[in-house]
Amino acid sequence: MSDILSKIKKANLVGRGGAGFFVAEKWLSVAKALESKSADNKKCFVVCNAAEGEPGVMKDGCILEHYAARVIDGIKIAIDFLSAERAFLYLNYAYHKKLNKKLASLIKDAKIEIFVKPINSGYIGGEESAILNAIEGKRIEPRLRPPFPTTSGLWGRPTLINNVETFYNVSLVAAGQFKNTRFYTISGDCPFEGVFELPDNLTVEKILKQTDNFPKFPFFIQVGGNVSGEVFNAKQLKRPASGAGAITVYSRAKNDFKKVVKNWLNFYVNESCGQCAPCREGIYRLRDVFMKEKIDWRLFNDLLDNLSDASFCALGAAAAVPIKSLIKNVYHEKN
Numbered sequence: 001m002s003d004i005l006s007k008i009k010k011a012n013l014v015g016r017g018g019a020g021f022f023v024a025e026k027w028l029s030v031a032k033a034l035e036s037k038s039a040d041n042k043k044c045f046v047v048c049n050a051a052e053g054e055p056g057v058m059k060d061g062c063i064l065e066h067y068a069a070r071v072i073d074g075i076k077i078a079i080d081f082l083s084a085e086r087a088f089l090y091l092n093y094a095y096h097k098k099l100n101k102k103l104a105s106l107i108k109d110a111k112i113e114i115f116v117k118p119i120n121s122g123y124i125g126g127e128e129s130a131i132l133n134a135i136e137g138k139r140i141e142p143r144l145r146p147p148f149p150t151t152s153g154l155w156g157r158p159t160l161i162n163n164v165e166t167f168y169n170v171s172l173v174a175a176g177q178f179k180n181t182r183f184y185t186i187s188g189d190c191p192f193e194g195v196f197e198l199p200d201n202l203t204v205e206k207i208l209k210q211t212d213n214f215p216k217f218p219f220f221i222q223v224g225g226n227v228s229g230e231v232f233n234a235k236q237l238k239r240p241a242s243g244a245g246a247i248t249v250y251s252r253a254k255n256d257f258k259k260v261v262k263n264w265l266n267f268y269v270n271e272s273c274g275q276c277a278p279c280r281e282g283i284y285r286l287r288d289v290f291m292k293e294k295i296d297w298r299l300f301n302d303l304l305d306n307l308s309d310a311s312f313c314a315l316g317a318a319a320a321v322p323i324k325s326l327i328k329n330v331y332h333e334k335n
């Protein structure tokens, strides 16, 4: 086993993109996919996902702003490990505008190409397989899986996709400086909004307390982004926040239940890529049912379940998460 792979394995490094895969396993599956190819067919690619399109999540932007050299170093380590043809740094438009010069000066003549996320690609433009389509110049929508990108990604070649925070940590592991921290964006009705680097094993409650953001008023929170995160009430905070990336605080007085759900539904109506009916039609119908004076809860819940169970990609399932958890943990707690 290569030196860097054993270091990553020993560090138990988990990917910071949300799915929680062990990084060593992902890297190994790309390497294994390459092994099965003939000697003249061993082309592969690396992609760093810096799309960060979820409202309320700004941690990757913060890492790029303050630790760009680490991120570029982590990408170079992956290129070397796989002898990759090239890496793409898939960067959202705002980060590109702000950081392009700095990143280009760090990349110099390394085999890393900055690819700007198409401005009209929306939320789905950050989904792993839609990113591959974007780079290949195809319609930006999710791909059917399997095959997974590790075996058949860019132009059908094995492709390693990790996000910014993961490459940052790979660089720290290689340098012997990895301390298993996580970056959290904290926002909403709290005094100290921002991005915080904290130990991996903290509960949501501890994170809010350590950053002086624990509310002194009736509240609920959303863990994992403003539109796809799960919602919890104030008695449910002793849970680990690992992998969440963001915590949003909502004052109960300032956030009407109906307005919050309507905002989420409006977001998803606009962002659905339209490829599958449970999401394209389902979210539209959900909003319709929800906006009636008297809500048909049975129909509403059926549509939500269908969205969770039958959507083609993770975006559809993710759309149901905040709504279901808000109803279960906050609405029913209050009424």
Ligand code: SF4
Binding pocket: 124, 141, 142, 271, 272, 273, 274, 275, 276, 277, 279, 280, 311, 312, 313, 314, 315, 316, 317
């Ligand atoms: S769930 Fe379906 S319509 Fe919604 S974004 Fe994914 S593929 Fe597109």
